[in-house]
Amino acid sequence: MFVAHYDSVEESFGAGDNGMSVAGLLETIRCLKGKIFNNNIYVMFTDGEEIGYWGAHDFIEKNSININLIVNFDNAGNSGNLMLYHYSNDSLTEQYFKATDSESSYSFVNELLYNPKSKYYQGDLSDAFLFIEKGYNTIDIALLGNPFYYHTEKDNFYNIEINTLNNMTKSMIKMINYYGENEIQPI
Numbered sequence: 234m235f236v237a238h239y240d241s242v243e244e245s246f247g248a249g250d251n252g253m254s255v256a257g258l259l260e261t262i263r264c265l266k267g268k269i270f271n272n273n274i275y276v277m278f279t280d281g282e283e284i285g286y287w288g289a290h291d292f293i294e295k296n297s298i299n300i301n302l303i304v305n306f307d308n309a310g311n312s313g314n315l316m317l318y319h320y321s322n323d324s325l326t327e328q329y330f331k332a333t334d335s336e337s338s339y340s341f342v343n344e345l346l347y348n349p350k351s352k353y354y355q356g357d358l359s360d361a362f363l364f365i366e367k368g369y370n371t372i373d374i375a376l377l378g379n380p381f382y383y384h385t386e387k388d389n390f391y392n393i394e395i396n397t398l399n400n401m402t403k404s405m406i407k408m409i410n411y412y413g414e415n416e417i418q419p420i
Contacts, residue, residue: 234275235261235409236289237306238282238360246389249311249382251282253393257402258306264406270413275300282307282360289360293367301417303371304408305361306401312394313378315404320372321365324418329372332411333404370417376401 237254241247258276275298281287302325317329361373376397382388 234277234300234302235304235306235405236277236279236360236364238279238288240280240283241388242283242384244386245384246386248390248393249376249379249388250308250384251306252390253308253311253376253398253401254306257398257405260402261405261409264402265409268413270409271415272301272413272417273298274409274413279360286360286363289363293363300369302412303361303364303369304412305359305364305371305373306375306405307359307361307373308376309358309383310376310378310380311382311388311392312397313376315374315401316377318373318375318377319359319361319365321370325370325372328411328415328418329408331415332408 235258237258238251239247239255241250241252246252255278258278262276277288277292279286279288279292282289315333317326320326320329359373361371364371378397379392382392
C-alpha cells in the first residue's frame with residue numbers, strides 16, 4: 234500500500250509537505266491505470282496526519298485487508314532526491330533499493346533523528362510511525378532537500394521544483410511496478 238497525507242499545518246500551503254507526494258501518487262495511478270500486477274496494490278490518502286494521524290488511525294481500526302508493506306511518502310522538503318529515512322526492519326531496505334535506482338538513497342538522518350537512543354531524536358513525525366507501532370512492515374520516504382520551507386508559508390507551489398516532482402513520480406512508478414510483481418520478503 235502506498236500512502237501520502239493531504240493535510241498541512243495552518244501556517245503552510247503544504248506544497249512540499251505533502252502536496253507533491255499526493256500529486257506524484259495521483260500521476261502514478263494515471264500512468265499505471267489498467268495494468269495487471271501479481272500482487273494487489275492499494276493507494277491511500279490520509280487526513281489529519283499533522284494533528285494526530287487521524288486517517289492512519291481510522292485505517293488501522295477499520296482495515297480488513299492483508300497489507301504486506303506500507304510505503305509512506307511524507308516530505309520535509311521540496312527538492313532533492315527521495316530519501317529512505319525510516320523503516321520497520323532492515324530487510325525492507327534491500328528490496329527498496331531493488332525497487333528504485335539512483336534517484337533514491339538511504340539517509341543517515343534515520344540514525345540521527347529517528348533512533349530513540351540519539352540525542353537528536355525527533356519523535357513520531359509521520360503516519361509511518363503509527364503503522365510501524367501497529368506491526369505493519371513500513372518504509373518512510375521523503376524529499377528532504379530545502380527543508381527551510383517546511384511548515385512555513387514558503388511551502389507553496391512557487392517554491393517546488395518541477396524536476397523533483399517528475400523524478401519522484403518516476404520513482405513511485407518504479408516502486409509500484411516492482412512491488413506489484415515481486416514477493417515482499419520482510420524478516
